Structures are given as C-alpha cells and as structure tokens.
Amino acid sequence: MSDYAVVDPATGETVAEYDTFTDAQIDEAVARAASGFAAWSALPADERAAGLRRVAALHRERRESLASTIVREMGKPFAAALGEVDFSADIIEYYADNAGVVTADQPLDILGEGTAVIRRSPLGVLLGIMPWNFPAYQVARFAAPNLANGNAIVLKHAPQCPESAAALEEIFRDAGLPDGAYVNVYATNEQSAAIIADPRVQGVSVTGSERAGSAVAALAGQHLKKVALELGGSDPFIVLSADDLDAVVRAAVDARLDNNGQACNGAKRFIVVDGLYEEFLARFASAMGAAKVGHPLDEDTVLGPLSSLAAAERLQAQIDRAVEQGATLVVGGQRSGAYFPGTVLTDVTPEMDVYREELFGPAGVVHRVADEEEAVRLANDTPFGLGSYVFTTDAEQAQRVADRLEAGMVYVNVVLADSPELPFGGVKRSGTSRELGLLAADEFVNKKLIRVG
Structure with a gap:
C-alpha cells in the first residue's frame, strides 16, 4: 500500500x-x-x-x-x-x-x-x-x-x-x-x-x-x-467552585470529547477541589460513559472511531499500563477495533507514565486537590503548556490562577471558544x-x- x-x-x-x-x-x-x-x-x-x-x-x-x-x-x-x-x-x-x-x-x-x-x-x-x-x-x-x-x-x-x-x-x-x-x-x-x-x-x-x-x-x-x-498538550481543567455543577460537567465532557478526543488543546487532566470532587467525578464519569459511540455518519454519534486502528491500540496500551501501575479505571477503557469509549481514570500519581503523557483520545484523568495552591501546582506539573481551563465563581481567583498557569492559553468558565482572531499556541514542549x-x-x-x- x-x-x-x-x-x-x-x-x-x-x-x-x-x-x-x-x-x-x-x-x-x-x-x-x-x-x-x-x-x-x-x-x-x-x-x-x-x-x-x-x-x-x-x-x-x-x-x-x-x-x-x-x-x-x-x-x-x-x-x-x-x-x-x-x-x-x-x-x-x-x-x-x-x-x-x-x-x-x-x-x-x-x-x-x-x-x-x-x-x-x-x-x-x-x-x-x-x-x-x-x-x-x-x-x-x-x-x-x-x-x-x-x-x-x-x-x-x-x-x-x-x-x-x-x-x-x-x-x-x-x-x-x-x-x-x-x-x-x-x-x-x-x-x-x-x-x-x-x-x-x-x-x-x-x-x-x-x-x-x-x-x-x-x-x-x-x-x-x-x-x-x-x-502536543495535556491541558488542565481546573474546578475550584461552581454555582451549576451540571454545566461545569457538560463543559468538561465537551472539552474532552471534541474531535473524538483527538485535539491537542483538549482538556485531559481534570483537577477538582476536594469539596466538589466526589460529585464531579460521579457526574463526569456517567456522562463520559454515556457518550454514544457509533458510525461517524449517524446523526446521534458523539464518538466516531479514532483516526486509525493503530491510534486506538496506542490509547489502549496507555490505559492498560496506567491500570497496571495502580490507576483506577472508573469507566470505559476497552476499545472495539478503532472505536474507543469515553474513559475516566483516577488515583493517578507522579510515578505513573500516564501522569505526564498525552492521552490522544476520549480518555481523561480526574485528580483531587485540597485548594487553589495545590491545583495550580498540579496543573503546571507537566512537560506541556498549551491550553488550560479554569472554572470558578470568583473573578479575582480566576485572574490570579490564570496569571500563574504555565500555558499559552487560559479559558475561564468557557470551552470550545476558539475564534479566528484569538491566538493559538503554547510554551514548554507544546x-x-x-x-x-x-x-x-x-x-x-x-x-x-x-x-x-
């Protein structure tokens, strides 16, 4: 061929x-x-x-x-x-x-x-x-x-x-x-x-x-x-406070599943403060697992196949290795040919390969943090620096966190907001x-x- x-x-x-x-x-x-x-x-x-x-x-x-x-x-x-x-x-x-x-x-x-x-x-x-x-x-x-x-x-x-x-x-x-x-x-x-x-x-x-x-x-x-x-990118999605957690979860799912999860600026690491973690994880995992996998020409399809069988096999290997190293698979994680379902991992630690890898497909990692300080530290603990997302009801906190993130782009309380007039790019290995x-x-x-x- x-x-x-x-x-x-x-x-x-x-x-x-x-x-x-x-x-x-x-x-x-x-x-x-x-x-x-x-x-x-x-x-x-x-x-x-x-x-x-x-x-x-x-x-x-x-x-x-x-x-x-x-x-x-x-x-x-x-x-x-x-x-x-x-x-x-x-x-x-x-x-x-x-x-x-x-x-x-x-x-x-x-x-x-x-x-x-x-x-x-x-x-x-x-x-x-x-x-x-x-x-x-x-x-x-x-x-x-x-x-x-x-x-x-x-x-x-x-x-x-x-x-x-x-x-x-x-x-x-x-x-x-x-x-x-x-x-x-x-x-x-x-x-x-x-x-x-x-x-x-x-x-x-x-x-x-x-x-x-x-x-x-x-x-x-x-x-x-x-x-x-x-x-590449492994963009953080930081959740610090929310008036409408369902809306935040919808934004998180959209940011992860866009383009079958194959976007360099897709949210891939979900960093959630302790007070919202359990509820966010439950709703996020449920929505990710419910995303319809099907033929890309079907009107109700949310996730078509990954770009190739090899791409799906690479993602499968990453998920399997993460679980072998101690991560918890909450939902998904098993491909069918080139198709891959919405997948969520938790309990990922810095010793695991997936902690610093880019997951190029419909899979995300959810982290629990104590506060803003820990959220920023975790968000920046990556070789990448493309985009980032911050969800908070505190405008001053949003500006403070945006200033500290090591990324080329910060989106506050919004996802999928690219536009021709907005510059796109990153720092570090992005x-x-x-x-x-x-x-x-x-x-x-x-x-x-x-x-x-």
Missing part, C-alpha cells in the same frame, strides 16, 4: 491510494512555489485578500464534499467535519479582512530627527507539515495568514489525508491564485528534509507530535531556517509559535526597519 492512502477507520477499508512524489516532482513543486511567490508577493494586499475571499467561498460551496472526505480519512462525526470546514472558511475570511492590517507599516517614535518605520514583507516559500486530526482547519490557520502576507506555500499533509490535500489544492487553484502560490506535495520524511534544506525555502511550520517537532526543528536549525512549532489572530501573521515576515534622517 502507498504511504499516502485513505483508510476509513470506521471500516478498515482502503478507499484510495495516492503515489508518493518522485524527487523530480518534489523539485518541480518547489520551483513552482518559487515562481508563484514572485507573482503572488507582487500583488497589492487587497488583491491577495480578494483571492483569499474566493478560497473561503469555495470552502463553503464545497463544504459537504470536503467534510465527507474528512470523515473517511480520520473518522470524526459528519456534523463536526462540517463545523471544521465552516471554521476554516471563517479563518481565511479573517485574514482576507485583515490583509491590509498585517501588511501595514508600523511607524516608530524615535529619539532623533527624521522618521522610522517597520515594514513587513514576506519571506518567500514556506513548507507546512500538517497533521491528520483537523485536515482542513490546520491548513487554513497556517496558509491563510502567510498567503495574506505574500508568502507562497508548499503543503505536506499527513499521509492519511491525501484526498483532503488534493481537494484543498484544487480550491486554491480554482480561486485563481497564481500557479505555485499554494502547492501540495505527497512527500516522504526524507523528501521533507530535502525541502527544508532547499535554499528556495525560507521557513517551515509543523503541527504534530513532540517527536516530529523536535526532528523538524533540528533540521531547520541546521539550515538556519525559521521554524514554527505547534505540538511549541514555540502562535497561529490564528494577528500574531500568526508575524511569524514568517521580514520586519524591516527603514530609518530616514
């Missing part, structure tokens, strides 16, 4: 296969991107914005087809796949609306006479290495701000998402962008390394695992290329950069000083 293949995780059937590019095809793709950059970057910002609006419109026009492809590739429920395509269109439109803002000169107050400005200009051809868990959204949040700036994109998608990769390249082409402004490649890891080394390529962005991020960062550093990393919002548009630009005496 080809490295690039669509294997429906709901059935195990190989739906389609795509040929990996030859080295000659890779070289031709980079050459096209270099030529496309020259044409695309020469356009005024408002013309690039118009092109991006056409890209967003085509996402909406083809939303059902693209969503169906996403379901086949990674198994998320169809309604969630439709939501992903819609959000992708929103993101692209946001950067179309703000293309003039992100490319505008930034005047500086100077001590001497004359003027000084920071002028932002594109770097050139960028390589994007994208994951499988959000086949359209991940591409939109990388490509849109960088295209708005005038960069050109070479996109290497996950090997299990070749159909989405082809459909997205077709959208950018049909939107009338210059040939080469957005180029899809079916590349091996070795070929990706060669693209990073290519002098025509000026930067690389990777969303994926710690291992992938570390490997790409090492290559980028070796070749003195700008790199942006969006990696990454080095920001996507979405205006900050994303500053990752791959030359901030050139122009000083006039």
Whole structure:
C-alpha cells in the first residue's frame, strides 16, 4: 500500500491510494512555489485578500464534499467535519479582512530627527507539515495568514489525508491564485528534509507530535531556517467552585470529547477541589460513559472511531499500563477495533507514565486537590503548556490562577471558544509559535526597519 492512502477507520477499508512524489516532482513543486511567490508577493494586499475571499467561498460551496472526505480519512462525526470546514472558511475570511492590517507599516517614535518605520514583507516559500486530526482547519490557520502576507506555500499533509490535500489544492487553484502560490506535495520524511534544506525555502511550520517537532526543528536549525512549532498538550481543567455543577460537567465532557478526543488543546487532566470532587467525578464519569459511540455518519454519534486502528491500540496500551501501575479505571477503557469509549481514570500519581503523557483520545484523568495552591501546582506539573481551563465563581481567583498557569492559553468558565482572531499556541514542549489572530501573521515576515534622517 502507498504511504499516502485513505483508510476509513470506521471500516478498515482502503478507499484510495495516492503515489508518493518522485524527487523530480518534489523539485518541480518547489520551483513552482518559487515562481508563484514572485507573482503572488507582487500583488497589492487587497488583491491577495480578494483571492483569499474566493478560497473561503469555495470552502463553503464545497463544504459537504470536503467534510465527507474528512470523515473517511480520520473518522470524526459528519456534523463536526462540517463545523471544521465552516471554521476554516471563517479563518481565511479573517485574514482576507485583515490583509491590509498585517501588511501595514508600523511607524516608530524615535529619539532623533527624521522618521522610522517597520515594514513587513514576506519571506518567500514556506513548507507546512500538517497533521491528520483537523485536515482542513490546520491548513487554513497556517496558509491563510502567510498567503495574506505574500508568502507562497508548499503543503505536506499527513499521509492519511491525501484526498483532503488534493481537494484543498484544487480550491486554491480554482480561486485563481497564481500557479505555485499554494502547492501540495505527497512527500516522504526524507523528501521533507530535502525541502527544508532547499535554499528556495525560507521557513517551515509543523503541527504534530513532540517527536516530529523536535526532528523538524533540528533540521531547520541546521539550515538556519525559521521554524514554527505547534505540538502536543495535556491541558488542565481546573474546578475550584461552581454555582451549576451540571454545566461545569457538560463543559468538561465537551472539552474532552471534541474531535473524538483527538485535539491537542483538549482538556485531559481534570483537577477538582476536594469539596466538589466526589460529585464531579460521579457526574463526569456517567456522562463520559454515556457518550454514544457509533458510525461517524449517524446523526446521534458523539464518538466516531479514532483516526486509525493503530491510534486506538496506542490509547489502549496507555490505559492498560496506567491500570497496571495502580490507576483506577472508573469507566470505559476497552476499545472495539478503532472505536474507543469515553474513559475516566483516577488515583493517578507522579510515578505513573500516564501522569505526564498525552492521552490522544476520549480518555481523561480526574485528580483531587485540597485548594487553589495545590491545583495550580498540579496543573503546571507537566512537560506541556498549551491550553488550560479554569472554572470558578470568583473573578479575582480566576485572574490570579490564570496569571500563574504555565500555558499559552487560559479559558475561564468557557470551552470550545476558539475564534479566528484569538491566538493559538503554547510554551514548554507544546511549541514555540502562535497561529490564528494577528500574531500568526508575524511569524514568517521580514520586519524591516527603514530609518530616514
């Protein structure tokens, strides 16, 4: 079987296969991107914005087809796949609306006479290495701000998402962008390394695992290329007080089961003060266990299959090892093929592997803590630092805890609140950069000083 293949995780059937590019095809793709950059970057910002609006419109026009492809590739429920395509269109439109803002000169107050400005200009051809868990959204949040700036994109998608990769390249082409402004490649890891080394390529962005991020960062550093990393997470969900515990539990379940539990910023560690712990655990475990597991095209399905049989087997191994090491399995914990039920662990201690691992699937760990101080200490006791969630009725406490959390994002009394204008990213082993919002548009630009005496 080809490295690039669509294997429906709901059935195990190989739906389609795509040929990996030859080295000659890779070289031709980079050459096209270099030529496309020259044409695309020469356009005024408002013309690039118009092109991006056409890209967003085509996402909406083809939303059902693209969503169906996403379901086949990674198994998320169809309604969630439709939501992903819609959000992708929103993101692209946001950067179309703000293309003039992100490319505008930034005047500086100077001590001497004359003027000084920071002028932002594109770097050139960028390589994007994208994951499988959000086949359209991940591409939109990388490509849109960088295209708005005038960069050109070479996109290497996950090997299990070749159909989405082809459909997205077709959208950018049909939107009338210059040939080469957005180029899809079916590349091996070795070929990706060669693209990073290519002098025509000026930067690389990777969303994926710690291992992938570390490997790409090492290559980028070796070749003195700008790199942006969006990696894993084990986000804490801290419950300190509640007027409506049922609402908090619903938020906790939503934050854990979104995208079949396969979101890097999904809540994975639930840290609950002693006075609410027993009641929270009982309601949370009940709701997790009741989440309907079924075919992703069924309307009442909450949890479709994980992205692959291998993904389900990895999660099963983590759960089994946690129980062997002394954790308590409260509910779930037994896969059926690639399907995995809502799962809850308790009694997890720092000596266990699962204490510092990321559970990439519909499984969470519930911890009991005495107070705010212990909650913050436990929340920060992780190699990750992506997102975090704080639920409290005390506004001052919310701000105090938010300030102390070692994370790139803190959401207070709200979940699933991502939006195109809000920056996304983390610290520690969760990454080095920001996507979405205006900050994303500053990752791959030359901030050139122009000083006039």
